[in-house]
Amino acid sequence: MTTAQNLPVVVIGAGPVGLAAAAHLAERGLEPLVIEAGDGAGAAVAQWGHVRLFSPWRYDVDAAARRLLTSAGAGRTEPWSDPEPDTLPTGTELVEQYLVPLADALVNGAGAQIRYRTRVLAVTKDGADRSRSLGRERLPYLVRLATGPADGSGGTGTVEEIRAQAVIDASGTYGRPNPLGTSGLPTLGEPESARFLAGALPDVLGRDRDRFAGRHTLVVGMGHSAANTLLSLVELAEQEAAQGAPVSRITWAIRGGSPRRLYGGGTGDDLPARGLLGTRLRDAVEAGRIELLTRVAIDRLEPSTDPAGDTVRVLGSARRDGDDGALDLTVHHIAAATGFRPDLAMLREVRLDLDPVVEAPRRIAPLIDPNLHSCGTVPAHGEAELTHPDAGFYLVGMKSYGRAPTFLLATGYEQVRSIAAALAGDRAAADAVELNLPETGVCSSDLALAADADGRVSPDELAASGAGSCCAVPAAPQQVSIGAPPARANPLGGAPADAASAASAASAASAGPVGFSTGVMHGRSGD
Numbered sequence: 001m002t003t004a005q006n007l008p009v010v011v012i013g014a015g016p017v018g019l020a021a022a023a024h025l026a027e028r029g030l031e032p033l034v035i036e037a038g039d040g041a042g043a044a045v046a047q048w049g050h051v052r053l054f055s056p057w058r059y060d061v062d063a064a065a066r067r068l069l070t071s072a073g074a075g076r077t078e079p080w081s082d083p084e085p086d087t088l089p090t091g092t093e094l095v096e097q098y099l100v101p102l103a104d105a106l107v108n109g110a111g112a113q114i115r116y117r118t119r120v121l122a123v124t125k126d127g128a129d130r131s132r133s134l135g136r137e138r139l140p141y142l143v144r145l146a147t148g149p150a151d152g153s154g155g156t157g158t159v160e161e162i163r164a165q166a167v168i169d170a171s172g173t174y175g176r177p178n179p180l181g182t183s184g185l186p187t188l189g190e191p192e193s194a195r196f197l198a199g200a201l202p203d204v205l206g207r208d209r210d211r212f213a214g215r216h217t218l219v220v221g222m223g224h225s226a227a228n229t230l231l232s233l234v235e236l237a238e239q240e241a242a243q244g245a246p247v248s249r250i251t252w253a254i255r256g257g258s259p260r261r262l263y264g265g266g267t268g269d270d271l272p273a274r275g276l277l278g279t280r281l282r283d284a285v286e287a288g289r290i291e292l293l294t295r296v297a298i299d300r301l302e303p304s305t306d307p308a309g310d311t312v313r314v315l316g317s318a319r320r321d322g323d324d325g326a327l328d329l330t331v332h333h334i335a336a337a338t339g340f341r342p343d344l345a346m347l348r349e350v351r352l353d354l355d356p357v358v359e360a361p362r363r364i365a366p367l368i369d370p371n372l373h374s375c376g377t378v379p380a381h382g383e384a385e386l387t388h389p390d391a392g393f394y395l396v397g398m399k400s401y402g403r404a405p406t407f408l409l410a411t412g413y414e415q416v417r418s419i420a421a422a423l424a425g426d427r428a429a430a431d432a433v434e435l436n437l438p439e440t441g442v443c444s445s446d447l448a449l450a451a452d453a454d455g456r457v458s459p460d461e462l463a464a465s466g467a468g469s470c471c472a473v474p475a476a477p478q479q480v481s482i483g484a485p486p487a488r489a490n491p492l493g494g495a496p497a498d499a500a501s502a503a504s505a506a507s508a509a510s511a512g513p514v515g516f517s518t519g520v521m522h523g524r525s526g527d
């Protein structure tokens with residue numbers, strides 16, 4: 001049996017947070033081994049590459065990643081140019097201008113390993129299942145991998161196991177959309193109708209245009225993902241009408257009685273861009289370009305039995321013109337924008353401490369639970385809040401928010417900075433949690449729509465977006481530290497932090513929740 005010493009720290013996922021984790025680990029002299037299911041860095045982000053982020057570049061680049069990318073020894077043939085800080089990148093730009101160069105620099109300049117087209121199937125303790133306690137804390141982790149295509153089909157049959165001193169799970173949730181059923185289960189017929197399900201954010205005006213042109217699409221959900229897909233479909237229909245082509249049909253299904261929450265406050269909205277998004281959506285509904293169905297419950301999907309058939313029947317109940325009745329709709333595609341959930345099956349043998357509601361680490365769950373926060377506050381948090389009964393295992397990034405819909409990159413970067421410090425034995429740095437906040441908070445998620453063609457947002461828009469809203473944040477980025485908890489051990493049992501750094505952390509600590517809103521960004525199950 002192996003001991004944990006000298007083993008790599010396995011990072012699951014080469015998304016923005018997984019790669020940032022690798023940069024912090026490498027900086028601390030630890031050996032990161034990143035396992036990525038997709039073909040390259042940022043594989044999940046690439047799937048929504050056509051969407052413009054709402055956070056400008058200054059909040060999208062991790063500090064350790066920037067240090068590595070700009071260092072002379074990053075092993076890069078061309079120098080990396082730091083993107084213009086006030087520009088909003090698209091997902092594709094985030095991948096091409098940041099994540100791909102970062103992955104290169106990690107491998108060629110920082111001694112990290114990254115394995116692509118390799119999926120983590122399971123994590124456990126080497127030699128102990130979940131129920132065995134004796135000596136458990138001394139055992140390394142065992143990670144089971146499958147190499148092969150990135151479609152999750154289990155690969156080519158090559159399964160292997162590696163050992164790790166610690167595991168940082170940054171595998172996101174994008175690959176696990178919530179099902180259509182309002183009770184959290186796939187609705188009857190949903191698995192058989194997979195070919196009609198287009199995901200939350202299809203690239204309607206680009207890559208997927210032919211699929212949607214002249215067709216009838218049902219969009220399900222009440223978050224900004226649904227709104228973006230609806231507005232893209234409206235634009236497609238307008239282009240079709242102008243060209244005299246058959247015009248696509250759009251139906252929008254929501255579970256609640258009114259879409260008012262998504263429409264926002266129009267011209268009176270605290271966030272001008274949000275008002276713009278909502279107004280455009282409301283106008284399209286009122287003009288009849290989108291048919292809105294409220295109080296929708298989908299009970300069953302019936303894909304056409306003809307293998308060449310191109311429609312699916314959607315059955316259930318809905319309210320139309322004020323009357324509740326049966327829903328019986330035949331459409332070509334369904335864009336289900338009902339949020340995401342974490343894959344916990346692969347962690348079945350790890351002792352986790354998760355909140356029963358949002359499936360996030362228990363200590364951060366009350367801060368992000370959408371039942372409690374429509375526009376709440378989330379203090380910076382780090383290793384101390386992200387620990388589990390099995391020391392040295394962490395959920396970070398999008399996955400650390402479980403089913404809560406409003407994760408921000410800046411939060412994830414601070415999570416992994418703190419974890420790398422803890423794994424390196426620097427307890428004081430791990431506990432001195434700081435967060436450089438975007439000026440706009442998450443409520444600015446519609447700023448992307450107000451940006452100019454290059455994605456640039458004016459300082460006025462940035463300022464206006466936070467002012468007076470329920471998630472208003474200070475005009476300038478703030479460094480926020482929350483109190484360092486009582487002295488804690490190195491999670492790997494290494495050297496404790498030295499007294500000097502402990503003192504500096506204590507003096508840096510000052511409590512203060514800050515204004516991140518939570519709520520509807522990606523939609524929620526059953527919406």
Ligand SMILES: Cc1cc2nc3c(=O)[nH]c(=O)nc-3n(C[C@H](O)[C@H](O)[C@H](O)COP(=O)(O)OP(=O)(O)OC[C@H]3O[C@@H](n4cnc5c(N)ncnc54)[C@H](O)[C@@H]3O)c2cc1C
Nearest residue numbers: 013015016017037044053054055120171172397398408409
């Ligand atoms: C449309 C959209 C817009 C967003 N805009 C913003 C924004 O403007 N600002 C902001 O701060 N946040 C934004 N977010 C939220 C969040 O920051 C992003 O989702 C971000 O990509 C999360 O990074 P991550 O590294 O945690 O996960 P991901 O980017 O999802 O990366 C996870 C990686 O893990 C891989 N993976 C998954 N399972 C496995 C496995 N079993 N084995 C190996 N690899 C695996 C995936 O292929 C993927 O590459 C947005 C999210 C979405 C969906």
